[in-house]
Amino acid sequence: INGQLYTILRKDRRGRLIERSEATAIIFDEKYLETVKKVQEKENSSLKILICMDDIKEKGIKTFNEVLEEGRKQILAGDQKYDSIEIDENKMSIMLFTSGTTNEPKAVMLSQGHI
Numbered sequence: 001i002n003g004q005l006y007t008i009l010r011k012d013r014r015g016r017l018i019e020r021s022e023a024t025a026i027i028f029d030e031k032y033l034e035t036v037k038k039v040q041e042k043e044n045s046s047l048k049i050l051i052c053m054d055d056i057k058e059k060g061i062k063t064f065n066e067v068l069e070e071g072r073k074q075i076l077a078g079d080q081k082y083d084s085i086e087i088d089e090n091k092m093s094i095m096l097f098t099s100g101t102t103n104e105p106k107a108v109m110l111s112q113g114h115i
Contacts, residue, residue, distance in 0.1 A: 089113035
């Protein structure tokens with residue numbers, strides 16, 4: 001499931017949105033590193049995979065370029081497991097959050113058929 005965060009939100013709200021999404025992986029900019037790490041370090045965090053868009057050297061965090069390179073290597077090795085994946089147009093594919101101007105941001109869930 002893909003999700004997004006409003007960049008104008010305060011740090012504490014960004015962290016709560018990540019927690020509420022129950023995401024297991026996140027792709028983020030380096031400027032959000034502190035927030036993402038704090039969420040991951042919490043006892044009941046579901047966040048396991050951290051992928052930074054920037055080329056940083058941080059233990060336990062992959063860069064987006066590293067992930068792309070791993071994918072290229074798999075393709076060159078003949079891996080085709082993603083070529084035949086069926087997409088369920090009714091399954092939730094993206095979670096957006098409202099800006100939360102009047103209260104806590106609310107999740108908006110969209111299926112593949114709606115995006």
